[in-house]
Structures are given as structure tokens and as C-alpha cells.
Amino acid sequence: MEKLYYAIVDIGSNTMRLVIYVREKGGRLKEVENVKAVARLRTFLEEGNKLNKAGIKRLIKTLKSFKEVLSTYQLEDVVCVATATIRQARNNKAIVREVQQQTGMTINILSEEEEAYYGYLAVVNSTSIETGITIDIGGGSTEVTYFENRELRHAHSFPFGALTLKDFFKNAIPTKKELSELRQYLRDQFAILPWLQNKAVPLIAIGGSARNMAQIDQNIKKYPLAGLHQYKMYDSDIAQISNYLTSIEANKLTKVEGLSKDRADIIIPAIEVFHNLYHIVQADSFILSRKGLRDGVFYEHLSKEMGSILFPNVLEDSIQELINDYDLNPKHILHVQYLTRQLFDYVKDSGLLHLTKKDWNLVKKASFLYHLGEYIDAESSAQHTFYLLANRTIDGLMHKDRLELALIASYKNKTVFKQFIKPYKEWFLKEEQKKLRQLGSLLKFSYSLDATKRQVIKKIDCNLSKEKLALTLHCAGDAKPEEYQSEKQKKHLEKAIKQDVELRFDY
Template sequence: MPSLRGPRAVPSAPERPHPRRIGIVDLGSNTARLVVFACEPGLWYSIEDQIREVVRLAEGFGTSSHLTDSSIDRAVTALKLICDFAGAADLDRLQVIGTSALREADNRGRFLADIAALDLDLWVLSGTEEAQLGVDAVANSLAFNDAWVVDLGGGSVQASRMTDRTFEAGGAHPLGMVRLTEAYLRSDPPTAAEVATLEAAVAKRLSSWAKKVRRDPAPLVGMGGSLRNLARAVQKQIGYPIDLIHGYFLRLIDLEVLTELLLNRTAAERAEIPGIRSDRADVIAAAALVFRWRLRKTRRDGLVVSGHGMREGAFHRHFLPAPDYRIPDVRRFSVESRLARYPVPHVHTEHVRRLAGLLFDGLMPLHRLGPREKELLDAAAALHDIGVAVDFYHHYRHGAYLLSSKPLHGFSHREQVLLTLMVRHHEKGKPQTKGYEMLLHSGDKKLLRRLTACLRLAEYLERSRAGRIQSLEVEIGTETVRLHLHSREKPTVELRETYKEAAPLFEDAFRRRLELVPEPLTLPAGRV
């Protein structure tokens, strides 16, 4: 007869330190943008808020290097607004980053005098420093060791080489979209002669860079608000199935179509194109031409879009230890930091991860998958319960939404789709790939079924959330897969629920009948 006992005392979770809130202001040549990062340094960070104002500091830079009265007024007004917000929000740190317009302006002193009363922590970047911060952002958010990095702003473009996740070389060139538009695209829409003149100006500055890239197979990564805008417009045009920009591969063939569309419309008409911001519509054609030229001349079929840029590079200097400011493993950090943000049952989660890993290893003769797929399964096992942060009921749906609505750094969009579907079906249902065909590879349906089957098995073998099944061994027969389950006590609920909820998917995925064999846990001599 079971004993009747009162509720067990539940140990309280260790008190977490209060997150720091750091504001980074990109005082760019086109916009001033504050991004507020909440973080526990070295553990996790998340964007909490932002303020964006169009300032057009580079107005007039097509013919001079003089900040106009109106651009100074707009920038000062924007900074006052940002300071008011920062004071009310009680940020722990506010840093303002100045880029090419401030770097090159011959009347910068007047602007600095106008904002002196704000007592800002202002860092005006050199061209090399701006390029380096872009590389820092790529190294900490994409899983590339080597890359060519291009950052297009309103006043300049930065071109850099990243080697072994370290800035090797790079600098800034006066080819920003505001400057190029003013200097060359004076008609609306621009004429063919104006387009040719702009491309000749770009070639004069960047031809030697393009030759180096042609000889080097490292991926091409682009960043900047204009590129994100172009990528968003392409995604709208082609019906891209997920709402993510970071890590998106923008194909030259799609950019060619969009560029011709932009060149044949007025600024007012461009603003009506889905995905194009109205406050960029007058300069977005120049941005498209710059990136089209780069892809054509480097003979690449596309580039990877980074949603992170100079702002994130600057933030990392407050978040990560000096001197390199690097996240050791981008994919692992992204999973663990996401996990740290949600109130999931961590002991249960870690046990599911361990069981899923044992199942993957034991079933290797059947699935013949490699370490990349095992890492994908582990990520799904780690994040399978994050939907509980929304509500227990339908938490598998909530978890899938949370995964699909924010990039998981270092994972491709294909991998993020697979992760989303695995989490969506970790308890029930048969995973389907309908709607995601343009992102998936041949064979991904089978891969998805098999990884989801392993995840669901691990979940139900830990059904009581008591860690009953301490280890397991896989025995593969011609018609059956037998799991030898080692536990201190008979795992009654685990056996029943696994046969009922997990066995059907497993048997469909692996074409073997599942048998569960509970066995007593054998302890080393002298231990009880």
C-alpha cells in the first residue's frame, strides 16, 4: 500500500543576478538607432528595446564633407530623445558610436559642441575600427571561421577579411548609399547612364578587393540596414516560409530581379514595394547596385545576410572578456543562452538530452548520421520545453513559435526549420515538411522523422520527470529494436506512455518493432 505523505519540499532556485541593461547607439550616416541589450555578461543577452530616428548626417556628402545645419539639428534632436529614454529607463550603460559622417566631417567640432551638454560616452570610429566591429559581430553570430565581410551604411562601406574568427584586414570606403545617391542617382527613377557612372565609381574603389575575393572561397557575408531591407523585400517576393533575416542566403538571381524593379520605379513607388522601408526608398536603389556589383564581380551566386552588425560588435565589448571578445562556440552558446532565458525544468531537460544522445549513438547502425545531426538532436532536446514559458497546455506549439520567431545563431535556416518541427512534435503527431520545401534537402523528411522519434522516445522514457531510467542499451535485430532500460525501480509510467505515445513514430521511422526491457540498475560493489 502506498504511503501517504505530505508534499515534498522543493528547493528554491538559486537567485539570479539582476540583468544588466546596456544601450548602444549607432549614430550612422543615415539613421541614429539605440538598441538596448539585457544581459548577464558571458551567459546570455537579448535585445530588449530600440529607438530609431532618421538623421541623414551624410546629407550633402555627395559633393562635400560638411555637416549641414539640418542634419546636425536632426542628430542633436535624436540624441536628446535617446538620452531622455535612457535616463527614464535607468540603463546601466549608454555608449554612442559615431561612423563615417562624423569621422569625415570638416565641421565635426560644431556638432560635438552642440551635444557637449548631454555628456555622452561617444566613440567616433576609424574606418578600420568600424570594419573590425563588423567582423566581431559575424564571428559571434554565424558559424564561419573565415569570411569576407561587407557592411554598407549611409556614408561608407566597410570591406574586411575574417580569418579564424579574427579580424585580419579591412577598412572603409566612401561608397555609402546616401552619398552615392546624391552624387550619381540624381534622376527619379535613375537613368541608365547614372547607373553606369555609379558602378564605375564603385569599381574604381573596390576592383582590387573583388579580385581577392574571386580567388578565395571563403563565404561572403553582408550587413547593414539597407541589405536587411533588400533581403526582406526578396523574401516577400518569393514567399519565403520563415520570418528570419539573420543567416538568410540572398541569391544573386533574386537580387537582380529586385534591383531592376527598384531602378524602374520612383522613390514614392519603391516605398510601396512590400519589405522596403519608406524612409529608405530614395536611397535603396544605390544599395542594391552596390551589392549587385559585388556579387557579379566576385562571381558569387549569393551572400549570407547578417542581422548583426557594428552595434552588436560594440556591445560584445561590454558582454565578453577582453582581449578577443569572442564566444567560444556560437552554436552551443546560442542554445544554452536561449535555455537560460526560459523557466524550464532543467533537471528533466538535461536527462532528456542525455537519453536522446544515448539513443542516437545506439541507433547509429540504422540511421548512419553524423555529429552535425547529433548536435541538432541535442539542441532540440535542450529546447523542447521552452514553450512552457507561455503555458503548459500546447507548450509544444508555443515552443515551436518561440524557436521560429528568433534566429538561433550558428544554425542555418534549414536547421532551424528542422528544430522547430522537432520541438513541435516532441510529444505527439507526425512531423510534416509541407510549406518548407524551398529550405529543405532531399532526405530531410526521413531525417526529421528519425530525429523526432529519438527525441520523443527520450521524452517519454523520462515521463515521470524523476530520472528513473539511468542508462540504456540498444539491441538491433532484423525486425526489432530492443531497449534495455536500467533503473532503480520499475518505470511503470515510462513503459506505458512510451509504448502508447512514442513507439508508433519510432516504428514508422526505423521500420523496426520497438521492445522495452526494464532491467535493475547494477551498481558498483559497495554502493547502494
């Protein structure tokens, strides 16, 4: 199938980016190219908010370099958007004309409302957070939104950004007085919006400054998982980073692990914005979204074909994407899911295992992706499955949830499970680890009942006596391979339920 490519050029106040996406089988867009240029157009705004000639020259030069990259792709569509600096420039109409003449690109200057809206749209279509507050700090403006049950309720754009706020400081490292003045200014600004106060919901942050803060936190903690999207932090984490950055020498800022050199002089004011808003909202957590304005623009673009601006189920779409990517067999998956449910319900209802609805939802998700690592290498399937699921962004799953999914879907035996969970042992109580092993054992055994992917075992009847659990497996055809595999794998089920298991094949 011919690949369909789409591109967006985002002209920000601090950075300019070109992002190219490819359209996936399931219809979603996957990023394949991300080119960044630190143009700092904000610094070229003169008195009276006019972008000077040097600024226009830098804008056009950067766009021309982007066009060189664009020329290597056959593109379905190219969108070019501009935010605060171009929006606020008094000569923006002339800028749009000159860019069109010299590059052929048509700039769409986003309004404050549009910029806030696209950030919200990116968050609700790439996470499973139902209610929250988003914040997107750019170089020249800061957008906040409040959404409830995935519906946008309020949006606002503040006329300050990381570049303008650094003017509160004479030097890169602020004095206590300068920090105090900035904090008071931010409190006064946020106080004008009653809908921000005491919401006690997640604060979801978008943009480069938020990414850098999360990267610093991960480096401090020696965080063992890959990925930033849906990374969670708390008030104490933000305070620790703020104290660390304001206590070091200015020349050491650029050497901080996780901090981009081009953000070294603006990271401290940006962190103050996050920290102050966290307190105003009384947020229950701080969550990073790697999906932002650019993604929001294309989600709207896709909605014209889908008929809905919101994806009905973010996580289901992400799982379907993995099924497509690793060429998994849907018929086999659904049949194993059906067999697993029969077994799950029996061991739950008979009291062999203490299981909940939440446990079923977890094992159901894992059943879609069980041992997808076979796609890479059958012999080391468990290792590949665990690594891929634990370290790949899965929209709709927080990092710990993603790890749970990886541990169940890669289950091979207790020894391998312990190897996989070792770097994350502190994340789980002993009982939680035991539960994950039990769910992994159930799923592993159920998969052995459809070893040849022919769906020959149609039903399981269970009968528990004092001595054993007898499973009668009703077959519609020759099930010798399934007999062999299930006899081999039943030991994992026996260990989980602490009962001997007898298998009876009914032809």
C-alpha cells in the first residue's frame, strides 16, 4: 500500500519545527521526521510589536531549509501555522505575503483560542485522562484549558511565555527577590481565572519546557523506562528540580542532563509557571504530554474523515496500531481471549484466585499483545515482547500501566518474570507482583490451547475436587499439538492456583 505523508510547519516564538507524519493502516498518524530550528523570533520583535527585517530573514531562511526536507517526500498535505510572535506582530500581514512569495508556503496565524484548543485536542486524543487542566508554555504566550469528561469547558491564553518571563531575571540564575517577584506575578495572572482554582485534577503539560523538566527528573531518578509521553510527576519533584537549578552556577546550567542547551536560559521561569499553576489548581499530579499543538491540528484534520473530533477510545486505537505493526492474528487473539475468560471466571468464582474486574481488564489488554515479540524472534519472544511494550509509548496508558501490560504479555515463567521486574520492584507491592504472575500464567496456558491458531478447542468445562482441577477441553478436530503444548504449560497454572490440573480432551 502506498504510504500517505502529511507535514506541519509550526512557527513558534522560541523554536520552529517541521514534523512529517505517515498515515498508519488504522488511520492514525505516526511521526517519521522531526526537524527543529531555534529561531527565537520573539527576540526580533521591536517596540510597537513589529517583527524587524532580521527576524523576517531568519523566518524565511528557516522555512527554505524546511522545504529542502519536504522535497524528499510525496506529501498529501502541508500545513503551516504560526503562534504568538507572528500573531502579535503588527506587520504580520506583510510577513505572510513575503513568506508566500519567497517560499510558496501559506501561513495560518492561529488565534489564542485556536492555539489553546489544539493543545486540548492533542491531550484528550492521546491519553485516557477524562478530566484535567492543560498548560502549554511557548516563547511568547501560555495557553491553559480545562476539560471535563473529555469536553472542553474553558480556555485562555496568557500574554507571557518562557522568553518574556526571563526578563524578570538579570542573569540566568535568579536572585531570591527576582524569584519572589516572578511568583507573585504568576499568582496574580492565574487568579483572574476562577475555573483554575482548586480543581484537584491532573495538570497536563505540553511543549519543550515541560519535556525538558521531565527529562531532568528522569535523569535525577535514573528512571528505568524509556519514553516521556504520560510521564507522571508530583509537587515535590517539581520543587526539587527548581531548587537544584536555582542553586547551581549559571555556566553549569547547559551541562544539566536532560536540559537542551537552547532552553538553559528559559527553563527556570517555565518551571515556575508549572509549579505555581500546580498549587493554584491543587493538582493531584503533573503529567507530560508529548502530543501538542501540531498533533491537535492533524487530529482536527482527521476528524473530517472520521466524523468525530474525539477518538472514541484512545487505548483501543493504540492496541490496534500494535496489532497492525506486528502483524498479529485477530481471530487467534479473540479466541484465546474467549478461552481465557472461561478459565478466569471459574478460578475467580471457585475462590482459587482472588480476581477483580480490573484484573480481567488488564489480562484482556495483555491478550491482544501476548508474545508479539515473536515477530522479531520466536526463540527470544518473551524478551522482545517485554522490551517493546515496556519502552514503547502506548497512548492511553500511564507508565506503570504499560509496565503491567508488558509483564503479563511477556510471561514465560517465574524466573524470567523476576528478571524483567527487577529494576521496577519498588513500584509494586509483593501482592501486586504475585497477581501479575498469576494473570501471566492464566494467559500463557490459554494461549497453549490455541497453539496452532486453528481454534480447534471450542470450550472449557471446569470441575474442582479436593485432589485437583479437571479441565475438559471440547475439540472440533485434531488437537494433538494443543494437547502437547497445554500439558507442557499447565505447570504454570498449577503454581498459580496451587492445585494439580488434569486435562481431558473431548473429541
